Amino acid sequence: MKARGRIMLVIMLVIAAALSFVSYQGIGEGKTLSAGNIKQGLDLSGGVYIVYEADKEDVTAEEMQAAVSLIQGRMDWNGWTEAEVAQEGTNRIRVDIPGVENAEDAIREIGQTAQLSFVDETGKVLLTGDMVADATKQVGATQKGGNAEPYVALKFNDEGKQLFAEATAANIGKPIYIVMDGEVISAPMVQSAITTGEASITGNFTGESAEELASLIRAGSLPFNLNVIQMKNVGARLGADALATGVKAGAIGLALVLIFMLVVYKVLGFAADLALIIYVGLELILLNAFNITLTLPGIAGIILSVGMAVDANVVIFERLKEELVQGKTLRVAIKNGFSRALPVILDGNVTTLIAAVVLFFLGSGTVKGFATTLSMGIIISMFTALVVTRLIVNGLMQGGCSNPKYYGMRSK
Structure with missing residues (x-):
């Protein structure tokens, strides 16, 4: 039993180390899946964004799609291959062009009507x-x-x-x-x-x-013009500063959470910390794998989902300690603790996920970035809290760390 528990712990440690290495260093010369390869939005990389609006009421979806294709074609013709063109609402089109410093020059290059x-x-x-x-x-x-x-x-x-x-x-x-x-x-x-x-x-x-x-x-042959209703420059230096600030805030927040969990929950805190490291590694790798554009609000979504991941672990650990206080054995307490926490975790995360999905479909621009990272974070956090943490806690118990005092047992 001890050997199986220790093998499980070693596997979890190896997974955490591998995810950390890949998310930091990447794979191969191109550093595939590394955090440095995550696609950055304009508020982090600098550039311009322009919002166009059709000057016609009741524009059809086909007409808007044709306009999107037209502008995307102009982006390609001007060599702005990293530019993104997307429809917003029913009659607006947003254009993001990284690496361009002057919005008015970009508008002149793009033009406003097709010829x-x-x-x-x-x-x-x-x-x-x-x-x-x-x-x-x-x-x-x-x-x-x-x-x-x-x-x-x-x-x-x-x-x-x-x-x-x-x-x-x-x-x-x-x-x-x-x-x-x-x-x-x-x-x-x-x-x-x-x-x-x-x-x-x-x-x-x-x-x-x-x-x-x-x-x-x-x-x-569009029967309407596209009028510019909003444009904004984001300097490369400003974007770099925003990225550095966001990463610094995330690193400090993560470090404080890891220390807090270890001090307050001891052995359980170690399990939560290891699961949280796996969570962060998965989040960064999946952002890269799915080519999701990371924005400053997106970083906020990641940080918020880290808090939700820890909150799920806190709920589980408190239920586990209640079981120990009632005189249950450690094995039974762990099983019941996770079972009792499951409905609470699902309710809290599913309601937040619904709100994030609504933001994604009804929001635009950076709001979608926030909703995307928050949604992904919620899904990954439920997996790490309900599956990964449970494997680690069981591994600790089976590996020889079986004294209930290490798990926060207290007198009635």
Whole structure:
């Protein structure tokens, strides 16, 4: 029995050490899964964020998605590959661009409206994007007897139908260039005059690239403008200071909690501390593995979830001590202590998790960052409190640390 308990303790210590090493040093030359590789938000890394709003009421989800695709494409064209574009609410789009110092310059680079046009080999504009009624990704045979493949289907309005018929009739055997903001995004070859007001763009498309092109074309024919309603610069130095302050606060808080638990709960405090180290290692590694963007409120969410993890252990230990005071054996006290604490821990954590989920879906920006780390922290803390701590406590008991006084037994 003692050997099994000690083996369990050794396993837990090795897991804690391994998680600590990986979260600090990472794996391989790229330091995969290390805390240093966690993606940082603008408030930590510096950059600009811009919020756009559609100047039209009752914007559809498809129109907003097209606008998101348009702006993301412009980010890529400008070399801002780390930029993030996301819809907020029903009619707003948030753009985060790390490493850019001037928000107004970024706005000028991005532009506010799409400029889509169809031109011939001489550069003559044949028709414009506002004449495209719809553009969608389709999958099917593009020629007789051919295999099914992705392509982009275009549909023009009445004016566009007439102009496109004239353009295709005059350019048979020649390409018509589809140009977005001065960039050629496609150059389909005209095979025959098209008078139906519908056309298809074929090529070596994947499903993803066909959907991307369709989104760009739809964006070029958006019936609304995107107006800038908010913009803000975050200096790189300010972001670095915020990160250093947040990490320092988290480290001090964690150290104080570890010392407090060890002093007040002794053997049980050691079990809680070891479980807490495993918790922190798991949290940092999972943030990296899931490519979650860490923000300053996100750090606050981590610190808050550390407190909740400790609170769960405190509830368990107090129930365990109550069982010992009632004269139960240590083995029975441990079993009953965890069983009695389970409903309380679940109730408290599930209600907080529900609030975090609501914040995630209804909030935006850094609020989502807080909700994400808090939700992840709650789930991991329940696992470490109810599973990891129990394994450690049982390992201590079976390994020879079986005197009830070490577990906080007190007289009635």
